[in-house]
Amino acid sequence: MVRILCLHGTGSSGAIFESQTAALRAMLPSHWEWFFINAELECGAHPELADFYPGPYYTPVAVPTVKSIAHFHDWCLDLVAEEGPFDGCMGFSAGACQLLGLMLKLQKDQPCQQPLFRFLILIAGNIPFSGDEQEGIDVTDWISFHQNPDQRPDIMDPTGIHPSLAPLLEDCRTGEYARDRYVTRFLHPEVCKLRLDLPTVHVHGQADHLYEGAKGMAELCAPAQREICTHAGGHEVPRTNDMLRLKRMIEKAVMRSQS
DSSP, rough: OEEEEEEEETBHHHHHHHHHTTHHTTTTTTTOOEEEEOOOEEOOOOOOTTTTTTTTTEEEEESHHHHHHHHHHHHHHHHHHHHOOEEEHHHTTTHHHHHHHHHHHHHOOOOTSSSSSSEEEESSOOBBOOOTTTTSSEEEETTOOOSSOOOOOTTTSSSGGGGGGGHHHHHHSSSSGSSSGGOOOOOOTOOOOBOOOOOEEEETTTOTTTTTHHHHHTTBBBBEEEEEEEEESSSOOOOOOOHHHHHHHHHHHHHHTTT
């Protein structure tokens, strides 16, 4: 049996991610077990999901401070300790990029230990954030969750927050998210020289607003171990003929992880 943990993106849920991947999973071996969970923080619906899926909705991270990313890492490790072990992990959007950030950290800090997961499936991801103030590029004054990357208002401006995170805005004004404590770092491949050394499958939509970030994310993984499935769609799980290519890549990654 192959057990796969599944991490959804912002403003989604385990049930939504399960529905989004149903057709893809139906093409893969029936004895594989998929474990869908809800992220820790409840939030509003992602704008592209609100009209199609009922809530509640969740997010892996509210504001990507170094502290909140480190907290997500601890939460994920606790989850695996309680529900694992898992052979691999599939992440979508924020779930994918935070997953890769965790795996890079573990490879750096525990190079001699068995990896938490032996393969990854990363769909519609982005360059991951760092949970370590000594790693990556400081982008505190640059980053926002605005859908237009050329409009980056101050973090206190609600228009700079991803719409699904709006219910959490009050919590972002004080406490650990107060502006004077807000530190965000990117694990950009030009600065982070570590490459994840295990089989990975990357799914990129050419019409995705995160397309360039998804390509940068793939660069953080060892070229000899990665497979890239590029499709013409947007921020979504690919459909039709693209699923057959993706199915083959996933089966190849799983086989390589077992050798």
